Amino acid sequence: MSGLSFQKLPLLLCLLALSGLTHGVKVVVKEGSDVMLPCSLSTKENMESKLFDWKKVAQKDAGEKEVFLYDAGSHYNNGRGGQSEQFKGRISHFQDELKHANASIIIRNTKISDSGNYTCYFPRLRPPQTFYIELIVEQVFKDRSGENPAASPEPYIRTLNATADWALLQCEVRRATPKPKLEWKDSAGNTLPAEERHTSERGGSYYITLITTVTETDNYSCVVTQEEVSHQTHAETFVLISAASPEPYIRTLKATADWALLQCEVRRSTPKPKLEWKDSAGNTLPAEERPTSERGGSYYITLITTVTETDNYSCVVTQEEVSHQTHAETFVLISGEVGEDSSSKVAFGWLFGGFVLGALTLAIVQALLTVTKILTIRCNKGSRQQGNGLGDQENGSCENCRELLRSQNGR
Structure with a gap:
């Protein structure tokens, strides 16, 4: 029989008999559970061909009710009529134990209305015997909106x-x-x-x-x-208290000319987030998660990484359960790289400036040489004209030319 262990029944009946309560048993059960009402003859005679009748004693608000009747194999569960509506489909007996004079029954899914006094009656015994059992079904709190119009509806x-x-x-x-x-x-x-x-x-x-x-x-x-x-x-x-992680905190713990140690910290995040360091190309960098702590359902996480190149670096925080992602960025300048570039640029600038200055000086020298040559040619031409009997004006021009040459050479 489901819900009850029949092996415990003989011990229960024995204890009841020793206590003198065989004819006045009280059984207490919680509402909604199954309960066994004990009834057994001390003669241990076979009851398979006998008759026994379970009734619920009349109460102030209800008359006597038929609970279970067994008569030589005929009973309410195999077609026999007469059972009270209150107990239909909820009563069973121990068929295999009838040969041991056991007429106990089980009431399934007990109700408050099942509480009361029951009798187990053997009318054909000489003398007839009656056993009395009091059943107390303790009320439990449950939803009674379907059975009690005063019950509060769902809030x-x-x-x-x-x-x-x-x-x-x-x-x-x-x-x-x-x-x-x-x-x-x-x-x-x-x-x-x-x-x-x-x-x-x-x-x-x-x-x-x-x-x-x-x-x-x-x-x-x-x-x-x-x-x-x-x-x-x-x-x-x-x-859902998402407590979506705020933007993480980034700081540089240490830096040299060749590398920088970066830290990313997230506080009061729920659910637990995933942290990653990424470069500007989106590559995930090797990183170390410092000890993670949890306080009141919120997580505090720190992630560090070492970088060796000048770049923009991001700490990305992801919470998949709430489809949330945020990040913070920092720019890292690796000075060793910048020094080499600046030196190259300065050297190139000096080289280019020297080249321009040299070219300019050469152009000036060439211009002076050209002017000197023109003046020399003109003076020579003036001398020839003087030899050909030209006037004092031409002679004066030649003297002026010589003075100009001497002044140019003296510079």
Whole structure:
């Protein structure tokens, strides 16, 4: 039999007999579970061809009810009529134990209405025997909205405000009777601090609003309890506190003429991010992750790398779960590279300037030589004209020419 171990039944019956409670047994069970009502003859005679009848004793609000009747193989579970509607489909017996005088039954999925006094009656025994069992079904809190019109309906949940670090949740109950108790709980069942923002009563029905602020990604429930009617219902909502990582912090820890040690740091990131160093071409650089810490669900991560070339370098932070990516950049100047370039440029500049200056000097010398040659030719021509009997004017021109040459040569 599922739900109960029959091997424990003989021990239970033995203990009941020793205690003198065979004819007055009390059985306590939680609502919704299966329960065994014990009934067994001390004679141990075979009951397969006998008759026994289980009844629920009449109560103030209900008459006597037929629970289970067995008569030489004929019973309510194989076509026999007469069973009370309340117990149909929920009662079974131990067929293989009838030969040991065991007439116990099982009631499945117990209800509050099952509570009461039961009799197990053997009418054909001489003398007839009756066993009395009291069943107490303890009420549990569950959703009774389908069976009790006064039960509160499922609450309404909405997010009033949210940031990357927190969310403000509201739970609202309408037309609840009797007055319910509202609570916010996380997935572990912990009750959260909350504020009852609004409560009003209209025509015997209550309208209540409860708010809470959450700071972690989780499933949150608003639980509504009405103790008077053993009713409890709830609504759930999932909150994602992305805490998307802010732009990382970059700094240069150390630098020489040949290399620089760079550090990238991310703080208060949820979920845990992935950090990478990249150069301007997008190549991922070898890097070392310093010890990672986690505080209250947020991560603090540091990644370092060493670079040896002048370039723009980026620290890229990726959170795949929230499709988030951010980065920060820094420019690194490796001075050793720049010194060589500057020296080359300066040397080339001096060489080019010397070349230009030399060419200019040469051009000036050539121009002076050309002028001197022209003047010499003109003076020679003047002398020849003087020899041919030209006037004093030509002679004076020649003297002027000589003076000009002497002045040019003296410079």
